[in-house]
């Protein structure tokens with residue numbers, strides 16, 4: 001029996017995923033606003049036969065504690081994702097292009113248009129990561145004092161996605177006839193106006209662009225909370241998971257696929273990609289040393305404020321080498337519930353502030369090892385059905401990705417776990433996801449409708 005092939009995505013964050021990556025002499029300090037840098041990375045990932053090039057986002061700069069954030073610029077100087085992906089689209093041919101746009105701060109009409117356009121200009125390679133955002137700095141950029149409650153954000157996100165998907169179906173696939181003889185450009189019977197009146201949005205209108213090549217751009221989600229998982233199981237086609245061991249990965253995988261079935265979806269209509277930060281070395285010791293060298297570059301104030309931000313707490317004035325008093329843990333969280341629980345758990349174990357910030361990786365754990373060990377680890381997750389593939393994070397870019405493409409990709413291909421060549425044209429083809437029929441298509445034409 002042929003081996004199960006994995007899906008591969010890379011999360012691209014400026015000079016790398018590590019908070020101190022920009023301090024490493026391996027990286028280009030001004031990479032985060034250099035388009036040539038990004039297209040180089042996308043082409044490299046394409047050489048490695050990756051499915052997806054992915055850009056995360058929060059629409060905000062931090063406006064306080066700049067003594068810390070000026071040492072950790074990851075959120076302070078970045079491209080807007082869809083603009084960046086549009087440029088990368090024209091410099092690549094195969095790789096999928098995914099980006100985050102928040103449902104809490106934008107309007108469905110804008111987002112439907114942006115991703116329909118990206119899907120056309122990449123000829124069917126667009127994916128939208130639906131997030132509800134978890135950042136009061138972002139809220140303040142959009143007329144709010146703070147984030148709306150977690151449950152409200154997800155309720156708005158549901159309505160938002162339903163509208164976006166309906167707008168993508170404005171035109172039937174064969175609406176444009178471009179008939180110079182009759183003088184009719186598109187068939188008015190194949191154009192559908194949406195009339196939506198809901199709790200969060202009112203909209204009467206239609207999208208002014210043909211149905212996207214993929215029918216609908218691929219929907220990505222990474223909800224970790226109970227509400228987030230339900231949302232992902234109902235709508236997402238690619239789900240980013242964050243677990244640190246194969247047992248947790250399997251539990252999440254089964255949980256999501258079971259939830260999907262409760263929403264009437266086939267478990268096979270979802271690809272779960274486990275988040276996996278990797279540092280590769282010629283020996284395990286070399287990989288460990290490279291990782292520790294980066295860890296040693298984390299400034300204590302950066303460590304403190306990264307934790308304070310995700311714990312939604314004030315950690316100022318604490319000695320970094322003393323345990324964090326439990327009374328600093330807020331009674332509840334409104335941002336990322338999983339991150340909050342992880343930090344609170346380490347505080348309750350009595351770890352010092354420094355130990356916590358050195359360990360905390362937002363639900364993930366960096367794998368350090370040789371190319372062989374990395375391939376073994378990925379194969380184990382795949383065979384255990386803890387993932388359908390991986391969202392890879394590299395601490396130092398492009399070095400991490402170069403090492404992976406040069407040394408791990410050939411090994412995965414040799415084992416039959418990764419494609420040798422792209423076989424289809426669109427991101428849906430790469431991922432083995434069906435092309436959704438329009439909601440207005442006659443049932444006979446609908447094929448495997450969602």
Ligand SMILES: Cc1cc2nc3c(=O)[nH]c(=O)nc-3n(C[C@H](O)[C@H](O)[C@H](O)COP(=O)(O)O)c2cc1C
Nearest residue numbers: 056057100131133222223224225228240336337338
């Ligand atoms: C690989 C990956 C990428 C993510 N990208 C973003 C992002 O770009 N923007 C964002 O606000 N959250 C991002 N998240 C966070 C999730 O969307 C989500 O908020 C988090 O997992 C907490 O889930 P919850 O909201 O259900 O508690 C990402 C998570 C993972 C695992």
